[in-house]
Amino acid sequence: MKTSRYALKGLNVLGLLIVIAIFATPFVWMAVTSVKSLSETITFPPVWIPETIRFENFALAWDTGPFFRYFVNSLVVTLSILVLQLFTIVPAAYAFARYRFFADRALFALTMITLMIPTQLIFLPVYLQFSSWGLLDTHLALILPFAANAFAIFMLRQTFKQVPEELLEAARLDQASEWKIMYMVMVPMAKPTIITLLLFSFITHWNDYFWPLVMTTTDASRTLPVGISALTNVEGGVAWHIMMAGNMILVVPILIIFFIAQRHIIRAFVYTGVK
Amino acid sequence: MSGWFERFRPYVMVAPAIIVFVLFFIYPIGYMIYLSFHEWDFISPEKQFVGLDNFSGLSEHPEFLKSLENTFVFTFFSVGITTVLALLLALWINRPTRFYGFVQGAVFSPHIISLVSIAMLWMWLMDPQYGLLNWGLELFGLPQSEWLASPETALYSIILVAIWKSIGFNTLIIIAGLQSIPPHLYEAAALDQSSRFTSFAKITFPMISPTLFFLIIMNLIGSFQVFETIDIMTQGGPLQSTNTLVYYIYEYGFRFFQLGYASSAGVILLIVLSILTVLYFFLMSRRVHYQ
Amino acid sequence: MAEIRFENVRKMFGEDTIIPDMNMTIKDGSFTVIVGPSGCGKSTTLRMIAGLETQTEGNIYIGDRLVNDVSPGKRNVSMVFQNYALYPTMTVKGNIEFGLKNRKVPKAERQKLIEEVADIVGLTPYLNKKPQKLSGGQRQRVALARAMVKKPDVFILDEPLSNLDAKLRQQMRSELVQLHAKLGTTFVYVTHDQVEAMSMGDEIVLLDQGEIMQMAPPLDLYNYPANRFTAQFIGTPPMNLVSVDQLPSAGFNEKAVEQIGFRPEKAKLRHFPGNDQFSMPCTILNRETLGSEIIYQLDTLAGRLFAKTFNEPVVDAEQLFVSVNNEDIYYFKENGRCIAPYLNRETPIKVRSTV
Numbered sequence: 001m002k003t004s005r006y007a008l009k010g011l012n013v014l015g016l017l018i019v020i021a022i023f024a025t026p027f028v029w030m031a032v033t034s035v036k037s038l039s040e041t042i043t044f045p046p047v048w049i050p051e052t053i054r055f056e057n058f059a060l061a062w063d064t065g066p067f068f069r070y071f072v073n074s075l076v077v078t079l080s081i082l083v084l085q086l087f088t089i090v091p092a093a094y095a096f097a098r099y100r101f102f103a104d105r106a107l108f109a110l111t112m113i114t115l116m117i118p119t120q121l122i123f124l125p126v127y128l129q130f131s132s133w134g135l136l137d138t139h140l141a142l143i144l145p146f147a148a149n150a151f152a153i154f155m156l157r158q159t160f161k162q163v164p165e166e167l168l169e170a171a172r173l174d175q176a177s178e179w180k181i182m183y184m185v186m187v188p189m190a191k192p193t194i195i196t197l198l199l200f201s202f203i204t205h206w207n208d209y210f211w212p213l214v215m216t217t218t219d220a221s222r223t224l225p226v227g228i229s230a231l232t233n234v235e236g237g238v239a240w241h242i243m244m245a246g247n248m249i250l251v252v253p254i255l256i257i258f259f260i261a262q263r264h265i266i267r268a269f270v271y272t273g274v275k
Numbered sequence: 276m277s278g279w280f281e282r283f284r285p286y287v288m289v290a291p292a293i294i295v296f297v298l299f300f301i302y303p304i305g306y307m308i309y310l311s312f313h314e315w316d317f318i319s320p321e322k323q324f325v326g327l328d329n330f331s332g333l334s335e336h337p338e339f340l341k342s343l344e345n346t347f348v349f350t351f352f353s354v355g356i357t358t359v360l361a362l363l364l365a366l367w368i369n370r371p372t373r374f375y376g377f378v379q380g381a382v383f384s385p386h387i388i389s390l391v392s393i394a395m396l397w398m399w400l401m402d403p404q405y406g407l408l409n410w411g412l413e414l415f416g417l418p419q420s421e422w423l424a425s426p427e428t429a430l431y432s433i434i435l436v437a438i439w440k441s442i443g444f445n446t447l448i449i450i451a452g453l454q455s456i457p458p459h460l461y462e463a464a465a466l467d468q469s470s471r472f473t474s475f476a477k478i479t480f481p482m483i484s485p486t487l488f489f490l491i492i493m494n495l496i497g498s499f500q501v502f503e504t505i506d507i508m509t510q511g512g513p514l515q516s517t518n519t520l521v522y523y524i525y526e527y528g529f530r531f532f533q534l535g536y537a538s539s540a541g542v543i544l545l546i547v548l549s550i551l552t553v554l555y556f557f558l559m560s561r562r563v564h565y566q
Numbered sequence: 567m568a569e570i571r572f573e574n575v576r577k578m579f580g581e582d583t584i585i586p587d588m589n590m591t592i593k594d595g596s597f598t599v600i601v602g603p604s605g606c607g608k609s610t611t612l613r614m615i616a617g618l619e620t621q622t623e624g625n626i627y628i629g630d631r632l633v634n635d636v637s638p639g640k641r642n643v644s645m646v647f648q649n650y651a652l653y654p655t656m657t658v659k660g661n662i663e664f665g666l667k668n669r670k671v672p673k674a675e676r677q678k679l680i681e682e683v684a685d686i687v688g689l690t691p692y693l694n695k696k697p698q699k700l701s702g703g704q705r706q707r708v709a710l711a712r713a714m715v716k717k718p719d720v721f722i723l724d725e726p727l728s729n730l731d732a733k734l735r736q737q738m739r740s741e742l743v744q745l746h747a748k749l750g751t752t753f754v755y756v757t758h759d760q761v762e763a764m765s766m767g768d769e770i771v772l773l774d775q776g777e778i779m780q781m782a783p784p785l786d787l788y789n790y791p792a793n794r795f796t797a798q799f800i801g802t803p804p805m806n807l808v809s810v811d812q813l814p815s816a817g818f819n820e821k822a823v824e825q826i827g828f829r830p831e832k833a834k835l836r837h838f839p840g841n842d843q844f845s846m847p848c849t850i851l852n853r854e855t856l857g858s859e860i861i862y863q864l865d866t867l868a869g870r871l872f873a874k875t876f877n878e879p880v881v882d883a884e885q886l887f888v889s890v891n892n893e894d895i896y897y898f899k900e901n902g903r904c905i906a907p908y909l910n911r912e913t914p915i916k917v918r919s920t921v
Contacts, residue, residue, distance in 0.1 A: 016368070016378050023381045023443070029407055030396050045410050088295065091288035098286040107289055115294040116552045117304065120500040120521045122546055124528045124537055125303035125310065128317075147300035148292035166651035169618050174665035174712075175639030178284065184664070188655035207389035209503050214529070223473060229507055232395060240399050247392040256386050257480040262380050269444060270451045 009050070029256070034058070034245040041240040053251045056243070059116055061231065061246035066219050070227035077142045077212075077223060078205045082198055084147040093153045094182055097160035098168075115150035141215040142223070146205060154195045159193040160186060196268040203254070203265075215226065304545065310538035316532035317532045329539035329556055339540060341515045342523040345430055349519060350498035353437040358436070361445035366479075369450045379450070383443035390440070394507035399425065423509055428517035433504050433517055441497075445490055453479065485558075486539045492555045499547055520544050567753060568629030568719040569594040575624035577610055577776075584610050585776035589623070593767070597746045598755040599767030599792035601760060602799075607776040608756045609724060615754060616722055617641050644713035645722040649729065650705045652697040658684075659693040662712045669716075683711040686745075692753075703734045706834055714749070722747075725756045729764065736914065739766055742794070760800055766787070772796055784791060794825070794902040801874040803830050803861060805896070812868040823905070825898040832894035835862065838889045845889035864888055 033041060034057055036050040061067075095101075096108050130141045163186060186230045187194075209225040216222045228250055231243045258265055311329055313322040333339045368378050385393060401422035409419040421430045437447045456479065464474045502521040506509060510519035511526065518526075520540065528537035570592040577585040586609045594597045600608045606740075613619040614626060617638035626633055629633040633641050652661050659680060666676045697705055706726065713721060723742075727735045743766055746753050755761055763770050764784045772779045772787065772795070779799075780792040790908045791797035798804040805827045812825070828844070839845045848871070852863040860880060861872045866888065875881075875890060897905040 003301045016374070019364070019368075020378055020381045023384060023439075026396055026400055026439075027384075029400065030392075030482075031311060033399065042405050044405050045413075046405060046407055058321040072797070083515050088291040094289035095285040099288075101282075104285070107293055110293065110301065114886040116548065117300045117556075118496070118500050118548070120502055120524075121276060121548065122300060122303040122307065124524060125306040126299055126535065127528075128306070128353035128534070129303065145295070149354060150292075150296065153292060164649065164651070166622075166647045166649055167653065169616075169638070171653075171664070172618070172638045172646060173616060173645050174716075175668040176280075176433040176664065177668075178491055180668065181397050185653055185655075187318060191655075191894065203387050207391075208370070209389075209391045209507075213506070214469060214525070225389045225504065228389075229391050229395070232507060240402070240405075245398065246487070247395055251388055252372075254389075256389055266380070266383055266447060268384075269386065 004124045027051060027251070028071045029249060030244045030251070033241055034248045036241045037126070038239060038241060043219055054262070058243050058249065061242045061249065063241065065230055065247070067224075067226050067227060069219055070165035070222055070224045073139070073221055074206060074223040074225075078202060079137055080143045081138070081146045081205050083202060084143065085149050086153060086194075086198070088148040088199070089152045089156060090190075091182075092148070092189060094160055094186060096153065097157045098186075111150045115154060119211055123211070125179075127214060136215060137217045137219055137221050142212055142221065146201075146212075149197075149201065152201065155197060156164055156193055159246035163189055196264075199265065204253075283532050306540050307538045307545070310534055311542045312535075312539075317534055322535075329416065329535045330542075335537055335545070336516065338515060341525060342518040343543075345516070345518055346499060346501070346520045348430060349434055349437070349501055350495060352431070352440075352493060353434045353498055355495040356434075357438050357441050357445055357494060358487065361442050361449055361490075364442065364446045364488070365449035365453060366475075368446070368452050379443075381443075383447055386444045388440075390503040391507060393436065393440055394504045397439075398430075399502075401432055420535065421449045424513065426512075426514045429509055429513060429516045431463075433501075433508065436504055437498070437501065437507075441494070445482050445494070448490055449483060449486060452483040456482045488558050489555070492558065493550055494546060496551050496555075499551075508520045522553065530542060568631075569627075570720060570752065570754065571625075571627040571838045572611075573625040575614065575621045576625060577607070577614065578618065578622045578652055578678060578743040583776065584622075587775070588778065590771065590781060591769075592752060592754060593873055595750050595752055596769045597743070597755065597767050598771060599755045599757060599763040600771045600773060601757055601763040602779075603771035603893050604758055606773040608758075610771050610776075611773070612697075612722055612754060612756045615720065616645050630837070642716075643722055644716050644718035645724065646706075646709045646713050646721070646726045648725045650697075650709040652705060652708055654697055655696050657678050657696055658689060658700070658708050658711075660717050661697065661708055661740045665712065665716050679715050683715045686714070686748075702730050703738065704732065706738060708816060714745075717818065721749070721751050721753045723753065725757055726755075727757075728759075731868045735762075737807045759803075764800065772799060774799075791896070793904050794827075794898050796825055797896060797898075797904060800895060801829055801831075803874065805829050806833070807898070808868040808871070823897045824900045825894040827898060827904075828890045828894050830861070830872035831876070832890055833871070834889050835873055835875070835881050835888055837883060839887050840889045842889035843892040845887050848888045849884055850881070850886065851888070853880070 032048060032050065035053045035055065036047070037052070037054055038055075039049050040047050090226075096104065096111075108247075126145060127136070130136045133140045148196075168181060169183060170186050176184065207225060208223075209229065212221075212223045212226045214228065220229070228246050231246045232238070287378050310322070311322060312326060313324045315322040316331070328331075339494050364382065370380070403409060403421050403424050405421070406422070408422065412419050420428055423429050461474060465476055469477070500521055501519050502525065505517050505519055505522045506525070508516040511522050521544070523543070524537045524540045527533045527540065570588045573618070574832045575585060576583070576589040580686060588611070595816050598613055602608050610619060614621050617633065621634070622817070626694075628641060628643070653664065657665065662683065663682050666679065670900075671679070681690070684693055687710055690708055692700060692704060693814045697708060700708065700894055704885070707727070726742075730738060739762065742755075744752075755762075764787075767784055769781065770787050772783055772822050774795050778794045780787060782792075783788070786794060787800050791800065792808070798807070805909065806829070806844055807823050808829045810823055826844070834840075834842070836845075839847075846866050846868065848864040848866040849864050850868070850873055854861040856865075858877055860875050860878070862874060862881070864871045864886075871888060899905065
């Protein structure tokens with residue numbers, strides 16, 4: 001009886017280790033490959049421990065394209081989106097949560113419809129639009145469509161709605177203006193939600209490949225994911241070690257942030273996914 | 276009260292967001308529908324009205340039909356397998372200890388990584404000659420696979436990557452659903468001497484089925500948009516075996532400049548997504564009754 | 567300091583009339599308690615004073631000022647809410663200071679005022695804490711301090727003690743009364759609890775379905791109820807009512823009397839009929855011993871009645887008589903109006919019922 005309990009427990013732990021392996025091995029393999037030599041990538045069976053650790057692969061990868069440019073572009077685009085979203089989302093969510101006005105339901109319905117439209121559906125017409133405005137291959141083309149976010153408005157509206165009416169009445173009796181009620185009372189209360197939404201937005205746009213791929217044509221406005229993807233067609237065949245080194249540059253910072261702020265990030269995604 | 280401003284305040288507050296939505300989401304949809312009834316190559320000044328010709332053209336276009344078929348196959352397997360595995364995994368690793376927390380983190384980690392990196396990493400893992408996967412298969416005495424290189428297996432390889440990436444997110448959502456089940460239900464069941472299976476069938480499953488429904492719908496919507504892995508790993512090949520709807524739109528719009536054609540394919544995607552969305556809202560209104 | 571005057575105030579929510587026509591004057595410096603069953607319009611009345619609701623018709627004056635169109639912040643009214651409504655993201659100090667800042671009170675003066683009120687309510691050590699860190703009673707004090715610091719003309723309290731446990735509630739009751747005595751400001755206090763009303767108010771407004779049933783000092787309300795509603799609302803257990811139809815041998819010199827009533831605490835339990843004007847055989851159905859007092863539930867020919875005794879030995883006989891002195895009997899007309907015994911002392915009404 002006792003031994004079978006231990007056996008079951010051991011089996012359970014073994015199973016969990018296999019699960020971890022399934023998700024960790026590819027990343028480990030990426031790391032191992034990124035410091036190999038070319039010849040070590042083209043042997044079978046594969047080599048797990050390279051003879052010499054070749055950190056120069058990272059420099060080589062970095063030099064295959066204007067990666068610093070890509071990095072700056074990514075940063076500019078992502079941060080601009082976050083700032084703009086802050087200025088569009090908070091007031092809109094507040095108005096939808098707290099005011100009754102003509103066509104409020106219609107405008108909210110419009111927001112909800114937007115929530116359901118993926119970028120994969122509208123890239124073609126938006127591309128044509130930007131091309132007629134002469135905005136193709138600019139940062140603006142990567143920023144403007146995401147200056148507002150329907151999903152975030154929906155979430156934040158829910159948060160604002162949960163603030164008890166009494167609190168607003170107390171503020172009104174304290175002679176606070178509507179503006180002051182918003183930024184002194186309501187916004188501080190919604191801070192956790194706002195941070196969660198910004199975190200979510202940051203990861204989404206930092207990682208985004210599709211939109212910059214479609215809207216950019218030169219390195220002047222390409223972002224990191226698009227730049228990295230160019231490593232697949234390096235001249236003279238595929239160089240796996242360089243490719244993996246390039247991806248390490250993209251992946252490692254995110255993974256580090258993830259393992260530091262794992263709780264918050266998971267909560268951000270789960271929270272935004274369930275509601 | 277300063278009446279004038281007070282009355283316009285809400286409009287001023289929602290205006291920036293609404294302008295963005297109309298300009299970049301609502302209007303483009305209308306423009307796309309308009310284009311779907313026209314023939315245009317992006318260069319000529321005139322858009323020629325062709326009625327439903329684009330749609331009837333699509334219906335006879337083998338490449339489009341193949342992409343539609345691939346999209347459905349991809350969606351069916353990736354969503355189906357992801358949901359089932361995520362449910363099992365959630366039931367298994369839903370424990371509050373640190374070790375289980377680590378497992379959850381590991382399972383979730385692909386979700387925050389850019390699809391670009393994931394696609395490139397898996398290309399390497401799936402390399403038919405030097406890839407780690409074939410080495411693994413050999414290790415277990417199994418026959419090696421051509422993975423992305425063969426039209427037989429390419430689509431399923433893409434599906435495998437999709438599952439690997441999204442299973443963690445799905446698992447954690449289901450875990451959140453499991454944790455929101457009030458424990459006193461299980462305590463009551465235990466007092467009634469209900470077996471583990473009965474508890475699952477009568478408490479757990481009914482309580483998380485709303486979560487599962489919505490997860491499935493959201494996964495379906497997501498799957499119909501699959502693009503990044505295809506673009507990086509196979510470019511729709513080999514022999515159209517991984518061409519999907521969005522990739523088709525992308526190619527016909529940006530490579531071949533057949534904008535009318537691409538737009539009408541976009542309209543088809545719009546219809547599919549609309550049906551799923553209506554289903555989503557229908558279920559959402561139903562869900563109120565659960566609570 | 568101000569009196570509050572309601573002049574033909576009518577309040578409707580959509581089609582529903584909450585308050586049909588209210589006229590009253592709340593005296594300057596009084597501690598007025600508005601009490602009544604839930605849904606009687608007491609909170610609405612309060613919120614109309616604060617300006618959080620606007621009356622449909624009629625005028626409200628605070629002092630000599632007609633406040634119909636004055637926004638809540640400018641009425642010089644402070645309010646303590648049922649759930650305290652403290653700003654959770656601000657410290658205790660921030661909560662108290664918020665209203666002062668909005669009124670552009672200079673910083674030095676703000677500091678002085680905050681220290682003053684914090685001292686009065688005993689919050690000085692907690693000024694830099696967030697409300698979540700405080701106990702219920704402390705939060706209550708923050709709410710009070712926030713209201714006090716503005717030195718309002720009128721102090722409004724909406725069921726402020728309902729979230730506290732029984733012991734703390736008792737303590738806060740007397741603290742509030744003392745605070746009122748110290749400040750001398752007009753207090754308007756809403757509660758559904760008659761014990762709170764009786765123990766705190768110097769003036770009670772009893773509301774039912776938006777109408778003022780009686781407005782009087784607590785003891786007057788108890789001793790001289792104007793009508794059946796007041797008689798039954800004040801006092802626990804409520805006043806016993808017996809229809810005259812069930813008193814076959816009763817004789818009245820007032821034709822319109824429909825019911826008679828007496829308070830349980832005035833009922834006497836005896837083993838013999840006695841000489842009182844009202845006396846009836848009864849059996850004891852139930853006995854609640856609360857220590858100094860005992861509440862009996864009695865079964866009589868006139869239905870169930872209550873009797874309450876103080877510091878008397880427990881009566882355990884089954885067959886008894888319940889009797890009441892003549893001067894303790896109230897008479898109610900058909901329309902519910904009460905003819906109190908004190909009005910009839912010279913010509914006692916004969917009620918006798920020995921079945």
